[in-house]
Amino acid sequence: MLLIFISIRCLGTFVWCVTLFLLNPDSCFALSNETDRVALLAIKSQLQDPMGITSSWNNSINVCQWTGVTCGQRHPRVIQLYLRNQSVGGFLSPYVGNLSFLRFINLASNNLHGEIPNELGRLSRLKVLVLDFNSFSGTIPSNLSHCSNLINFSVRRNNLTGEIPAYIGYYWLKLENLNVAENQLTGQLPPSIGNISTLQQLGVGENKLYGIIPESLGQLRDLNFLSVAENNFSGMLPPIFNISSLEQISLLTNRFEGRLPLNIGFNLPKLKILIVGQNNLTGSIPQSFSNASNLVILNLSGNHFSGKVGIDFSSLPNITRLNLGQNNLGSGSIGDLDFITLLTNCSKLETLGLNSNRFGGSLPRSIANLSTITIIAMGLNQISGTIPLEIRNLANIYALGLEYNQLTGTIPYTIGELINLQALDFSANNLHGIIPDSIGNLSTLNSLWLGFNNLQGNIPSSLGNCKNLMLLNVSKNKLTGTLPPQILEITTLSSLLDLSSNLISGSIPLVVGNLKNLIQLDISRNRFSGEIPTTLSSCTSLEYLKMQDNSFRGSIPSSLISLKSIEVLDLSCNNLSGQIPEYLEDLSFLEYLNLSYNDFEGQVPTKGVFSNKTRISLIENGKLCGGLDELHLPACHNTRPRKAKITILKVLIPVIVLLTILSVGLIVVCTRRRKQTQKSSTLLSMEQQFPMVSYAELNKATNEFSLSNLIGQGSFGFVYRGNLGEDLLPVAVKVINLKQKGSIKSFVAECEALKNIRHRNLIKIITVCSSIDFKGDDFKALVYDYMQSGSLEDWLQQSNDQVDGNLNLIQRLNISIDVASAIEYLHHHCQPPIVHGDLKPSNVLLDHDMVAHVSDFGLAKFLFDRPIQETSSSSIGIKGTVGYVAPEYGMGGNVSLTGDVYSFGILLLEMFTGRRPTHTMFNDGLTLHGFVKMALPEKVMEIVDFALLLDPGNERAKIEECLTAVVRIGVLCSMESPSERIHMADAVKNLCAAREKYKGRRV
Template sequence: MIEFRIGGNQIFGIIPSGIRNLVNLIALGMQSNQLHGTIPDVIGELKNLQGLFLYKNVLQGSIPSGVGNLTKLAKLVMSYNSLQGNIPSSLGNCQNLIGFNASHNKLTGALPQQLLSITTLSVYLDLSNNNLNGSLPLQIGNLKNLVKLIISSNQFSGVIPVTLSTCVSLEYLDISSNSFHGVIPHSLGFLKSIKVLNFSSNNLSGQIPEFLENLSFLEFLNFSHNDLEGEVPTKGVFSSKTKLSLQGNVKLCGGTDELHLPTCPSKGSRKPKITLLKVLIPVAVLCMVLSSCLTIVYARRRRSARKSVDTSPREKQFPTVSYAELSKATSEFASSNMIGQGSFGSVYKGILGEDEMIVAVKVINLKQKGAFKSFMAECKALRNIRHRNLIKIITICSSIDSKGADFKALVFECMKNGSLEDWLHQSNDHLEVCKLTLIQRVNIAIDVASAIEYLHHHCQPPMVHGDLKPSNVLLDHDMVSHVGDFGLAKFLSSHQLDTASKTSSSSIGIKGTVGYVAPGKFFMLYTHILSFSYMNVNLF
């Protein structure tokens, strides 16, 4: 006997342990009956089994670990029972599994990473309506061929992992009725085959990404009952009310008329009627802004000069982090997580540790000439400096990688709004970024000036940045500027810095990127920002 199918009857009782004798079985179908009791562990002795169907019974107990012995298993369906306990990690041995459905049970615990190592999973993975908890592991990105993923109505939490973007075959994604928080990752724009997205009844925040307009196969989108805000797009799936559910997000505005959402606040669409005003008023405002900025910087400098500077060193503990932890946090430094690249290395976005801290990991390319010297200079510079407008280092890693080669990296707080370069010169990868307002530009200029003033006059020893440019000015979630990349920084004595500021040349020399002369010439960046204000900002 190679098939035993008794589904769709009214058979009751337990599954007998004698089932172990049917060693040649390829398919076992006992679904839609009234079977109770537990699933016997001896079922793992049916080594030739390819299909196991136990759904719609009243089975209890846990999923036996012996199921992991069914290495030829292709489909495992045990939904609509009363199964309890954890999903056994031994399921990772079923490397031929293409479909697994354990929905509508009472399963608990975290989602085992071993299950997500089954790269053959392609038809469905349905774990909905259980009591599973914890975060959705980054290893979900291993399921590149999966078509349907349903984990709704559980107790999952944490952020939506960016690695979901590598599941490029997904057509149906349902994570509704959980406790996911944070923003909707822009990396989901790579899910070009997606037809249904259901993120309802979570704690998601931030704006609705505009890339969703461009998903040509998207037929239904449900973001209801979250904490989303901002303007609703109008194209693609957003053009039809029947394809969209947004209720319960009281901070949303705009969208098509049939959504009946409030009008978004005006972004300054009123235009002057007199051409002369279009020229004179911006020029006058820019002059006033320039004067105000100079006054503020001068006042801060005078005020700081009257205060005694605490030069005593303060101990600062940095957490220890290994290469393996950084590799895990960045999905083995995947290109999809790369957020920047410079002369001496690349920067990756990652989720680090049990606290799921979002960090930026700068990996030094030690094969590049001068990279080690740059790493040491940045470590020395960041060790003692403390200022709200300087990038904050979390820790460093000096170890060896998985191939035994030297590995050095710096771990920083991740700046949500990227670099000033991205905002001033929008590329095709950042089309969703809005233009900077005049006030934002002024605040950025003041922040940068404050940071450079601190480096020149209030840190011990004083230092010059050496490579001040828009790509090294990072913006946090409140659009506060943070100056970073101290790989070309140079320490000076107070006498050297005073001499450099009073003479037309110094022993420091010209360092940094062509077009941005450092040290101390931060007004070039300041003028660059204001010039874009004059050319691009519509004041009226």
């Protein structure tokens, strides 16, 4: 009877719902719609939403009108959740599994973390799940196997671990796109994936997968995109070259062996992109590529291909990038480069890489007909002949490398017509004649390599017009005349100025002091004369100064004491005289000093660099005495009697004591007065130094401080983008939140720090505002240059889904050197030294050229007491950001330079591993520092960001060497004990060395 009663009751309910639906269909879904509303509010409660995207998720409007929410057309159930690229953080709530009608989820390009909820497996209707570019961790949930209607599953660039589930090939049989690239997935590629006959795109690149590619992939007859790049796959090439639908293939940086199929161009008629660089492939390049008329990118670099290039490129009209570098192509004979003439028909070609092969014969004149080309890399071959005048036709080129070949003739004057050229390398050839004046027309040039040739004549003064030049190397030529002062006025010269091994004469112009950022200066083995200019003391970034084998006279200037970063100083084989300055023993970074073959006299110091015989050379200075016993110099004879010294000491000691007491008293009085007036004087000096701007002007510039102009939020204020003044100058306006405790102190600290410091890698302040707003309330703001490329934080955590949006290895090296240089300047070139106090990715801003600028000096501190390596005189603990602040600060430690060094080390490790120091994996005593330290040196390639391995221009071994060096620097900077951390100057030096070695530069 009970069963009969329940059945009748259920039947009645069913009839009631059907009747209600017929009278009012919408009301039938009201209860279910309420379920969706509750679920979405639960999801919102777990999100961090700085942009207020989910502010509409409230009870005042219908759920179907909420931002990012879409309901069905026939019923009010939620079918789509779209919050892509909205800066949303936090966790994805398990309540997402209650949105039972959901068909489409896209939460890509946000800051979500935690695990992907298992409850997603309840969504049987789900067709699209896109979670790219977040920080999800854990494994791919097993419950997702229930989502049998999935068409698109994409979780690219997260922190997922574990294996690719085998169930994908058994339950997701409607799948068209599978992308799990740029995670930490391990294991092998499941053979079951070959069961998904509908699969069109498969991306598993940049993980830790290994083994062979299963044969079953050859069954995917609709596949058009395949990327297994940046893994550890091995064995023969995957069985995919008979899938005629394939358009894009990337096998980059694995360990594949074998030959490309000879009929590849016939079997893959739709092929647009083929990237097989950095493998172990052999054999010849198939001529059948001539039939692949849709080819856009062909990258075969870093393999062992040999023989002649026999492709008919005239039949490849769409090709834009051709990279055959780092192989064994060519035979070193005439005709090797005949294919270049066929390339002139490729009207879209932009990049040509033929470097590091065996190409011989003359440089074809037809190369000048590559009118669309932007990069030509043909160095390290056996190319002969001359550089044609017609090179002027390469109007779009910005990088031209023909180094280490056998070119003859002169540098054509038409080179000056390549107005977009940024990098030019003709070094190590047999070029003669003069350096043409026209080279001064290259206003965008930043690197010029002409060394190891037979060039003659003067260095053209027109080079001074190259105002963006960072590196100039004309060493080992036969250049004569004097050094044009115009070159020394190129303030951007920072990496290298190498004039060594020439016949240049005259004195060094005093304007050499303009090269404040120059790291290496080599003028050795010339005919320079006169005295060493005292203005060299302004070149405070110098690490290598080589002036040997010239005719300099006089003494070593006392002003060179300011070269605090100097590591190598070679003044040998000159006519220098006088005593060896004692300050040389105080230059803490000086590793090698050569003063041989001069006429120095007097006592040799014994400290610093002089304390190690292997680090100095003093031979053929017959008047020197003293020093280390190992130098075997005669003893020095004191001329002043000991009794006279004792008498002087008896007089001096009481005087010194009295002066010390008076000085201490004076310092106490001055310190008290300074503290009373510090805030007002700082603001006054800022107002005097910078033009004040009104509140009304900033209100107009930022569109009334609208949310659409809000670009950041810090501890003490908000940052808006604006366009200031009649010229609409792009600016960033930092508005101080005066209600926040400590905000005035932060404002004063930032004003004080920024008013006197100048460095290319520090944020530049334009103006300040100290006024009242339209409500009559106090208003204070700082206005800076606007950084078009955003913050380092944006690039590390919120990159878009384009490969070109990632920071590559050389960009991260450049940024890390920029940041290190800025902090090194604050520590060692400011008086008093400055501690930044809050170094982290969000405080590193990038301009249009991706040059880094350290910002936010709200926690900056001045160190008024020495020694600067230790702590400030203040006992007030410094604030900072969790994960980046030095551990000793948490135990009450004082402000110190080593605290900044720690923060930089953590920042460096985050840049190159892609892991935040606050990642959930770092618990139970494990830190980012410890995680990386355990991987050194054998497992570095397993813990670095796999985006850094995407460089077809260098061998994997070279990339590994560079990354090992960089992460080691990060570990040394972030040691737990402050005394074990290296100095910032060491960090800059070692990072520069790693970059130069990686780029293959010849210093």
